[in-house]
Amino acid sequence: MTNRAEMTRRDILKSGAAAATVTLAPGVTLMAFGGTAAEASGRADSGKRWGLLIDASKCSPDCNDCVTACKTENGWGKDIESDHISPEQAPEWIRKVTLRDKTTGRTTSAPVMCQHCEEPPCVDVCPTGASMKRPDGIVLVDKHICIGCRYCMMACPYKARSFVHEPISDQPEQNPRGKGTVESCNLCAPRIDSGRIPACVEACEKAGHSAILFGDLKDPESPISKALKEYPSVALREDLQLNQGVRYTNL
Amino acid sequence: MRLVLAFLAVFGFAWGAAADGSMPVVPAATGDPHPEGNDYWRVHHMKMLLHDRDLTMRDGVRNVMPGAEPIQASLGECFDCHGVQDEAGAYVSYEDERHFCRVCHDYTAVQVDCFMCHRSTPSDSTAHRTMATPDDPSSIEAYLARLAQEMTE
Numbered sequence: 001m002t003n004r005a006e007m008t009r010r011d012i013l014k015s016g017a018a019a020a021t022v023t024l025a026p027g028v029t030l031m032a033f034g035g036t037a038a039e040a041s042g043r044a045d046s047g048k049r050w051g052l053l054i055d056a057s058k059c060s061p062d063c064n065d066c067v068t069a070c071k072t073e074n075g076w077g078k079d080i081e082s083d084h085i086s087p088e089q090a091p092e093w094i095r096k097v098t099l100r101d102k103t104t105g106r107t108t109s110a111p112v113m114c115q116h117c118e119e120p121p122c123v124d125v126c127p128t129g130a131s132m133k134r135p136d137g138i139v140l141v142d143k144h145i146c147i148g149c150r151y152c153m154m155a156c157p158y159k160a161r162s163f164v165h166e167p168i169s170d171q172p173e174q175n176p177r178g179k180g181t182v183e184s185c186n187l188c189a190p191r192i193d194s195g196r197i198p199a200c201v202e203a204c205e206k207a208g209h210s211a212i213l214f215g216d217l218k219d220p221e222s223p224i225s226k227a228l229k230e231y232p233s234v235a236l237r238e239d240l241q242l243n244q245g246v247r248y249t250n251l
Numbered sequence: 252m253r254l255v256l257a258f259l260a261v262f263g264f265a266w267g268a269a270a271d272g273s274m275p276v277v278p279a280a281t282g283d284p285h286p287e288g289n290d291y292w293r294v295h296h297m298k299m300l301l302h303d304r305d306l307t308m309r310d311g312v313r314n315v316m317p318g319a320e321p322i323q324a325s326l327g328e329c330f331d332c333h334g335v336q337d338e339a340g341a342y343v344s345y346e347d348e349r350h351f352c353r354v355c356h357d358y359t360a361v362q363v364d365c366f367m368c369h370r371s372t373p374s375d376s377t378a379h380r381t382m383a384t385p386d387d388p389s390s391i392e393a394y395l396a397r398l399a400q401e402m403t404e
Contacts, residue, residue, distance in 0.1 A: 042311075042313065042314070042315065044310055136311070142309060144304060144308065167367070169370070169371075170344075170370055170372070173370055174327075176369040177368055178369075179367060181368065190313065190379045191389075192391075193312075193315065194313060194381065194382055195392070196378075196379075196383045196389045197390070197391055197394045205394075
């Protein structure tokens, strides 16, 4: 192989030809391949939008399994990361929030993570293009070009982003992260790309709560779309009109 | 260009003449050799990694789909073959000067920033490198099947 760029271009053309076949024979061919053209190419699919529906009535205030699973999967939350800073500044991809109604005393609990907005303010303010939204709706930071200015942390209405203050090592292979860059929940993009559900969804189901429903918001037949259509739900700070991919019910 | 010249200086002219300590001794790798050959990789590894990092990071291509655009240079997979073990048999990280990348990069004084974020040792878990099968309980398909079953009950 002498010219790798040429090889890659040819491969892309080949995958384009495959996509054309799919388009020429809709329905049957799509079913035969079991997915869309984008899916067959392995790219994040703009025909999908991944989202979560969190049922606060099923979420137990004492349970922290989603947070623990996220830490294990993505490798954040070790003591060394908060050695020289206050706990509020420590990396935090997902946190449990407990709400208490002052009048009635009713408390509810739910996890809050990146809300994966359709119109993400963090992407709007990023000076380098590091804060980005994938075609399938996942909002994440490209740490290769993040300069650590933290504008996105200011812009996020949900306090979903955090900054890595300390040098770290032994990161999980699928989730590189390091000092001087901003990070947040990426909806477990590496897991989704390899056909797996996010770690928090899996942990919540294993804990017997199943409070987090995961699925494709663009597919009207998906369980999450049906649930959203049938029951009332809210997006946090709906007044900002960000059309989040994460919604809450029974809050 | 300076980088290429530096590499030519190291690898082109005096490869193998390292026993006297004047040249870096590249740690031996395990596994099959690269089909493109070592010379190709010595010159082009950075470009290959740069191209594929954007494909993975921004487009979500992870080489898990059959027939997908191929990712040919994945930093994590480097250490499947290029891990260097210390006396105790543990893999050394980039902190250690015996690390595969450091041996040449220290010699040529070219700084590597990769390992500020990426792990520099072989990964414990490689599940994410292959597409989940429907019988894997954490797969999206199995999850949707469980939800469908729940709804019918």
